[in-house]
Amino acid sequence: xxxxxxxxxxxxxxxxxxxxxxxxxxxxxxxxxxxxxxxxxxxxxxxxxxxxxxxxxxxxxxxxxxxxxxxxxxxxxxxxxxxxxxxxxx
Numbered sequence: 001x002x003x004x005x006x007x008x009x010x011x012x013x014x015x016x017x018x019x020x021x022x023x024x025x026x027x028x029x030x031x032x033x034x035x036x037x038x039x040x041x042x043x044x045x046x047x048x049x050x051x052x053x054x055x056x057x058x059x060x061x062x063x064x065x066x067x068x069x070x071x072x073x074x075x076x077x078x079x080x081x082x083x084x085x086x087x088x089x090x
Contacts, residue, residue, distance in 0.1 A: 003027040008050055010064045011077075020074040022067040024050045 004026030011019045028049040032040045044052050054064065068074055 001029040002053075006046075010050070010054065012054070012064055014058075014063060015065060017077050018074055019077060020064055020068050022064055022069075022073070024053055028052050030056070 002025035005023050006026050007021060008024050009019050010022055010024070026049065027043070027045045030042045030044070030052055032042060034040055042052070057063070057066075065074065
């Protein structure tokens with residue numbers, strides 16, 4: 001179950017070097033089975049809800065690219081952004 005909607009920037013290791021702006025739910029309720037067979041119920045909001053939707057999409061063969069409204073909502077991460085190291089701790 002999904003509630004609410006919010007615009008997010010999302011990327012994926014399946015599509016390295018790109019980010020897109022898509023809509024994701026604010027809150028998600030899901031059922032799952034643990035590795036030991038226990039039934040679980042999850043309620044997630046914000047980033048955790050986004051992660052659950054992203055990963056369930058993968059199980060359904062969907063990438064975040066499939067949620068783009070237009071090609072303008074996808075952009076390449078600049079090489080200077082990728083190559084720039086984090087500043088050292090002082």
